[in-house]
Amino acid sequence: MKGYVHSFESLAAVDGLGIRCAVFLSGCPLRCAYCHNPDTWNRGGVETEPELLVKKIARYKPYFKADGGVTFSGGEPLCQAEFIRECALLLENAGINYAIDTSGAVALDENVKAVLENAQMVILDLKFADNESYEKYTGVGIKRTLETLNHLESIGKDTWIRTVVVPGINDSEAEIQRYTELIKGFSCVKRYELLGFHTMGFFKYEKLGVENPFKGKQALEDDVLKRLQEFADNKLNI
């Protein structure tokens, strides 16, 4: 089957273990107000077959060493779970690990479960700490993300959770504590990482002619991010 690739980064500083390639798959059902990649929302980009994509990834295998590999990101990569599942078989034959970087806001169908099960690790966005904020700032509820987190716990999959911290919305210790309370019972969670809101993707909204809900908002200051990360680390002790 065909997959739709927005972009490919070789040996990029992407999330996950070791040195990695990143495949950004196009298409996303969410509309996060802070999204810096609105150009990935619609399915499009380069149409490719699993064989071709894995062949391209395999060129970088000498750099991956024991922990590295490829990270499927997006957009929302699990919207193309069937395609990733086909790639996964080929990657396994080639001895290459893959990670999934997801919002988790997808139905846990057979393909999604298989892709999560066989991943080396999963990076899961916990965008907000309650359903109301999820609906307000992403356009979808929190339910599917929590179902995905519960599923990752049930299969014992190493998971890193990430939250974007946005000035004026969730940039306080009281807010961050709400996330840590949600996460702390999950033994699959090996890392909780806060990312600072930034404005580097603003130009894409203008280029696409798409309304930017956070136009005019400032980037999060580094010292605020550092303080909140220390606060979260102390709460979770992971």
Ligand code: SF4
């Ligand atoms: S899930 Fe990611 S790609 Fe999709 S809208 Fe949110 S930030 Fe953008």
